[in-house]
Amino acid sequence: MSTVIWVAVVVAAVVAIIAVGYFVLQQQRRHRLRDRFGPEYERTVQERDTRREAEQELTAREQRVNSLDIRPLDSETREAYAKKWMEVQERFVDAPGFAVTEADQLVTSVMAERGYPTEDFEQRLSDLSVVHGRTLGHYRQAHEISSRAAHQEASTEELRQAMVHYRALFEELLADSGGAVTGDQPPRHAADAGHQEPINDDERAARRDAQGR
Structure with missing residues (x-):
């Protein structure tokens, strides 16, 4: 086999190896981005x-957030925010839109x-x-309902759902600090937070009747 043929074979092999390596790296990056961003x-x-183009944008988001000074909350601050949330949730009984x-x-x-x-909602997202x-x-849905509520266009049930959606992100923001949402309880997602969801219309009426007696 001539030298030219050998060179051609070697070059083809190198190109193939580079192509396979590039493909593997792309797949690894794709899996990593999927794992990190989930449905996003x-x-x-x-x-x-x-x-x-989408993966380039997601990578740029990672780089931006890595440049920010994202810091955990201390336990006292987490407890203070958890208490504020409970107060807001209790106010939902009489003033759901305000809550x-x-x-x-x-x-x-x-x-x-x-x-x-x-400052900017889209940048927050x-x-x-x-x-x-x-x-x-959850945050998108809550914000959409909240925007309609500002124009009196959201039902009480939708407002209740907005509270559930807000709580999902609120819990993660607190739990991401390494602590629980309230006291020593582990952080919970909206799916298992049913017993602390805002009450519905029937429950609200029952409470008011009880208070009137």
Whole structure:
């Protein structure tokens, strides 16, 4: 076999190895981004023209958040926020719309305390997606209901759901600090927080009747 043929074979082999290596690295990055961003990965892919463009954006989000001074809350601050949440939830009984507004403000306050910029809602979503991508859908839904509530366009049941959605992210923001949401109890997700959800109309009426006796 001539030298030219040997060189061609070697070059082809090197190119093939590089191509396989590149493919493997791309797949590893894709799996890592999927694991990190959860449902936000597919959402971003659907919103962008190509998967590559979406993955570049998600990587840029990681780099941005890594440059921020995201810090944990100390135990005293976590307990104070947990107490505020319980107070807001109790106010839902008589003023559900006001309570939802307070819940939104409380979540934003915790974000700021943790070191997240809070000026722009879309930027908040982008930054939160890096660590809290699996609960970001809750935040979007809560914000959408809260916006409609400001124009008196949300039902009481929708407001109750908004509280549940806000709580999902609120719990993660507190639990991500390494502590529990309330006292020594482990952090809970919205799915298993049923016994602490805001009460519905029937329960509210029953309480008022009891107070009137």
